Amino acid sequence: xxRQAQKFCALLKSVSCVSLANPGWDSxxxxxxxxxxxxxxxPGPRRVLRRAAEHHYxxxxxxxxxGGARPNAAxxxxxxxxxxxELHGEVGAALPVDVLTYEEKTLSAILRVISSGLxxxxxxxxxxxxxxxxxxxxxxxxxxxxxxxxxxxxxxxVLD
Amino acid sequence: MLPEVLKSxxxxxxxxxxxxxxxxxxxxxxxxxxxxxxxxSCYALTYKxxxxxxxxAALLPNGKLILSVDKDTYEExxxxxxxxxxSGKKVMRYIITIDLTDAGFHPESKKYNRVxxxxxxxxxxxxxxxxxxxxxxxxxxxxxxYFSKNQIQALKPKITFSTLRDLQCPVLKSNDLxxxxxxxxxxxxxxxxxxxxxxxxxxxxxxxSFLSTYCCPEPNTVxxxxxxxxxxxxxxxxxxxxxxxxxxxxxxxPKLAYWLTLTVHGFADSPVSWREVEHGFHKGGENLYNxxxxxxxxxxxxMAVVAHDDCPP
Numbered sequence: 102x103x104r105q106a107q108k109f110c111a112l113l114k115s116v117s118c119v120s121l122a123n124p125g126w127d128s129x130x131x132x133x134x135x136x137x138x139x140x141x142x143x144p145g146p147r148r149v150l151r152r153a154a155e156h157h158y159x160x161x162x163x164x165x166x167x168g169g170a171r172p173n174a175a176x177x178x179x180x181x182x183x184x185x186x187e188l189h190g191e192v193g194a195a196l197p198v199d200v201l202t203y204e205e206k207t208l209s210a211i212l213r214v215i216s217s218g219l220x221x222x223x224x225x226x227x228x229x230x231x232x233x234x235x236x237x238x239x240x241x242x243x244x245x246x247x248x249x250x251x252x253x254x255x256x257x258x259v260l261d
Numbered sequence: 262m263l264p265e266v267l268k269s270x271x272x273x274x275x276x277x278x279x280x281x282x283x284x285x286x287x288x289x290x291x292x293x294x295x296x297x298x299x300x301x302s303c304y305a306l307t308y309k310x311x312x313x314x315x316x317x318a319a320l321l322p323n324g325k326l327i328l329s330v331d332k333d334t335y336e337e338x339x340x341x342x343x344x345x346x347x348s349g350k351k352v353m354r355y356i357i358t359i360d361l362t363d364a365g366f367h368p369e370s371k372k373y374n375r376v377x378x379x380x381x382x383x384x385x386x387x388x389x390x391x392x393x394x395x396x397x398x399x400x401x402x403x404x405x406x407y408f409s410k411n412q413i414q415a416l417k418p419k420i421t422f423s424t425l426r427d428l429q430c431p432v433l434k435s436n437d438l439x440x441x442x443x444x445x446x447x448x449x450x451x452x453x454x455x456x457x458x459x460x461x462x463x464x465x466x467x468x469x470s471f472l473s474t475y476c477c478p479e480p481n482t483v484x485x486x487x488x489x490x491x492x493x494x495x496x497x498x499x500x501x502x503x504x505x506x507x508x509x510x511x512x513x514x515p516k517l518a519y520w521l522t523l524t525v526h527g528f529a530d531s532p533v534s535w536r537e538v539e540h541g542f543h544k545g546g547e548n549l550y551n552x553x554x555x556x557x558x559x560x561x562x563x564m565a566v567v568a569h570d571d572c573p574p
Contacts, residue, residue: 133572136448137562138438145559148438149572150449158456178472199473201462211460213475243545247565248456250547253526258493260279260308260416 132246154246184229281412286380301396313542324362329532418494429477435559450478541569
């Protein structure tokens with residue numbers, strides 16, 4: 102087993118040396134997702150998905166003036182739907198948006214939206230100005246076609 | 262329970278250094294090249310610089326120094342470079358690559374003196390640098406003593422452990438990337454699920470739920486205990502390979518787990534993503550990869566990038 106593990110690791114190192122031609126690379130591609138599969142002893146298939154992300158994810162924070170009521174999760178979702186309705190009408194409001202996480206204390210959330218609706222959601226959030234007749238603003242902190250990417254943000258790395 | 266050997270590998274993930282206000286010309290001096298670049302793998306990346314607005318630099322382990330600079334700096338520097346491939350019609354960013362290990366790059370050569378003059382006198386560039394050095398032999402000076410005149414700080418990666426209980430996990434088959442209904446999940450579903458777990462997203466929603474309709478991909482099994490370890494810092498590939506080897510050895514003895522994963526996030530503001538492939542920020546700058554290692558030591562390597570990045574190798 103130990104030997105097998107070593108062999109495996111040797112294979113692993115070789116992976117990084119394999120290069121493949123890039124057929125017709127297009128700089129407008131919004132995402133690339135590559136999967137290498139290694140089933141010992143023969144190298145397995147490689148699967149490349151371009152522009153195939155079904156969803157986009159946004160990490161957002163709601164800014165509200167101090168004091169006053171903070172929305173709970175359901176009210177937060179309602180606010181997002183209201184923002185969509187204000188800018189894009191009933192059709193916009195019907196855009197499926199999921200509130201994956203919401204933290205009431207920091208008013209931050211992770212939203213999931215169909216990739217084709219990203220611009221609609223983003224614009225609606227940006228242009229929303231009021232929550233219950235109080236000024237408010239959405240800050241889009243991070244956006245990605247990969248939910249995993251939102252779990253680490255090197256721009257937030259603080260070393261002191 | 263984690264095996265002790267794995268724990269010690271994690272604890273020994275190595276330290277890195279933060280050097281404040283380090284002039285870039287210090288990295289191209291013969292003294293530095295001989296002491297570090299040629300004697301091991303030397304890594305450097307500018308800290309708190311944004312690739313889409315600031316000047317950025319990185320030193321790769323193959324001895325190449327990459328400067329990604331705006332148009333004004335490029336013209337002032339007067340070093341040969343090429344336009345960034347993501348700058349569009351009006352080029353506002355240039356990439357300069359200097360091979361420090363090139364045979365023609367020595368104190369007597371014109372090129373060496375030109376580079377040193379440009380970085381020291383023509384347009385002095387200064388950054389906060391993250392530095393790491395890996396060499397197999399123990400001799401020689403250390404980065405800490407070499408940069409003792411500068412403001413240098415040794416840092417340890419931040420390590421957090423957590424145990425997740427009663428976690429819904431997708432069922433995977435190593436030889437089936439696309440998944441089959443009722444049998445196994447696809448690689449994309451796994452990737453999304455991993456993100457959900459790391460972001461603490463609830464996995465059991467109903468399709469009629471108002472808040473969120475995300476649920477764990479089908480088919481899935483409930484795992485009583487899952488172990489999650491996060492290491493944050495400037496981590497070099499050699500250490501990741503060590504960690505990966507230890508993770509493979511984890512399956513050396515029969516285990517209940519079917520698979521395990523190792524995810525590595527790249528710095529969003531690094532001038533390169535894979536090897537010397539140019540990297541840009543666009544909307545998020547994410548570049549990450551993930552290993553899924555199965556019990557029979559088959560593995561998947563998933564690599565993800567977004568716009569302003571080339572297809573990974």
